[in-house]
Amino acid sequence: MRALIVVDLQNDFVEGGALAVAGGKEIVGLINHLTCQFDLVIATQDWHPADHQSFASQHPKLPVGSKFMLGGTQQTVWPDHCVQGSFGADFVPQFDRSCVSQIFRKGSNRDIDSYSGFFDNNRKQATGLEQYLRDRGVEEVFVVGLATDYCVKFTALDAASLGFKTHLISDACQGVELSPGDIERSIAQMQAAGIVIQQSEQIMSTTTQRETTLDLPDSLELVGHTKHLQLVKRGKWSFVQRPASVRVVCIVALTDDRHLLLVEQHRPPVGCTVIELPAGLAGDIIGHEDEPLLRAAQRELLEETGFVAKRWRELTSVTSSAGITNEVVTMFIATGLTQQTSGGGDSSENIQVSTIPLSQIPQWLTEQQALGKMVDSRVYAGLYFANLIET
Numbered sequence: 001m002r003a004l005i006v007v008d009l010q011n012d013f014v015e016g017g018a019l020a021v022a023g024g025k026e027i028v029g030l031i032n033h034l035t036c037q038f039d040l041v042i043a044t045q046d047w048h049p050a051d052h053q054s055f056a057s058q059h060p061k062l063p064v065g066s067k068f069m070l071g072g073t074q075q076t077v078w079p080d081h082c083v084q085g086s087f088g089a090d091f092v093p094q095f096d097r098s099c100v101s102q103i104f105r106k107g108s109n110r111d112i113d114s115y116s117g118f119f120d121n122n123r124k125q126a127t128g129l130e131q132y133l134r135d136r137g138v139e140e141v142f143v144v145g146l147a148t149d150y151c152v153k154f155t156a157l158d159a160a161s162l163g164f165k166t167h168l169i170s171d172a173c174q175g176v177e178l179s180p181g182d183i184e185r186s187i188a189q190m191q192a193a194g195i196v197i198q199q200s201e202q203i204m205s206t207t208t209q210r211e212t213t214l215d216l217p218d219s220l221e222l223v224g225h226t227k228h229l230q231l232v233k234r235g236k237w238s239f240v241q242r243p244a245s246v247r248v249v250c251i252v253a254l255t256d257d258r259h260l261l262l263v264e265q266h267r268p269p270v271g272c273t274v275i276e277l278p279a280g281l282a283g284d285i286i287g288h289e290d291e292p293l294l295r296a297a298q299r300e301l302l303e304e305t306g307f308v309a310k311r312w313r314e315l316t317s318v319t320s321s322a323g324i325t326n327e328v329v330t331m332f333i334a335t336g337l338t339q340q341t342s343g344g345g346d347s348s349e350n351i352q353v354s355t356i357p358l359s360q361i362p363q364w365l366t367e368q369q370a371l372g373k374m375v376d377s378r379v380y381a382g383l384y385f386a387n388l389i390e391t
């Protein structure tokens with residue numbers, strides 16, 4: 001399992017902050033993009049008391065950047081920064097933390113600084129990050145953020161020394177460069193410690209070559225994946241599956257005057273418009289993995305067609321294409337329909353709704369196919385069920 005550690009993406013470390021790193025804001029978008037490529041994302045947060053002993057305000061006679069001894073360790077004098085609860089200590093607002101599962105704060109002890117996300121600079125106190133990663137079976141960590149020559153470097157070095165296979169994604173970091181060459185030297189130091197230095201481009205392309213994933217049983221081998229789909233192998237047979245919580249519903253929606261609701265939208269895999277029954281996913285929203293199928297069906301019917309139904313009945317569950325996917329579709333029949341909105345799906349979808357008399361559907365489908373559209377096979381299953389029931 002692989003974890004991304006985002007180091008100190010805080011207001012004080014970007015343009016306009018007390019200890020601004022040049023180009024700090026530039027890497028935020030890239031980091032947002034990277035977060036969705038990992039099983040687990042951690043953020044560290046520099047979190048100092050106002051009288052932290054690394055602060056220039058505590059040493060009026062020492063210039064910023066000079067060094068002194070603090071608790072037996074050489075300490076750099078920094079401008080006051082990331083004071084607990086201040087705006088400067090907040091994460092950069094553009095940093096999308098929706099994939100971040102845990103935040104580890106550091107530097108809270110006034111008498112010792114803490115560059116690394118794992119330990120203070122004397123390695124006396126642990127933040128809990130190591131245990132957190134071990135508890136979740138993480139073996140490989142990728143480090144990004146601010147700043148390359150301080151907190152990123154020490155976090156990566158500690159990760160490597162703890163036995164994690166460690167990578168630095170160098171274009172998703174920026175350095176302070178207090179002295180010229182600091183960034184280059186810190187990268188060389190990381191390399192010497194066995195840390196793999198990579199570009200984000202390589203990460204995006206290698207995430208499809210992972211061998212294992214969190215909830216894959218032993219009988220399946222992961223060949224590749226995106227956020228929404230996994231390509232897996234069982235023995236010699238490869239197929240596509242969705243995350244375990246995701247299920248599929250489809251709806252045979254029949255009006256009181258026996259019109260069937262059909263939807264059509266452009267489908268990229270086949271490169272044309274496809275006529276389908278209203279359908280959608282249950283449990284695909286994080287935090288709502290256990291959404292009941294019926295509720296998903298009701299939601300999808302309203303979203304796609306604008307109709308609500310008085311009566312619902314579960315019909316059956318069918319495979320959708322058992323040669324290439326383990327997907328099973330649960331079909332519902334919905335009657336007693338009334339239109340509430342114009343439908344059309346969410347903002348990312350462009351769904352056309354047609355309401356066709358049941359008796360005319362076979363001919364209508366033939367006409368639509370002549371126009372270059374395709375018909376999903378479940379439409380014919382829907383016709384079978386619609387013809388069985390009385391309205």
Ligand SMILES: [Zn+2]
Nearest residue numbers: 046048082107
């Ligand atoms: Zn600090």
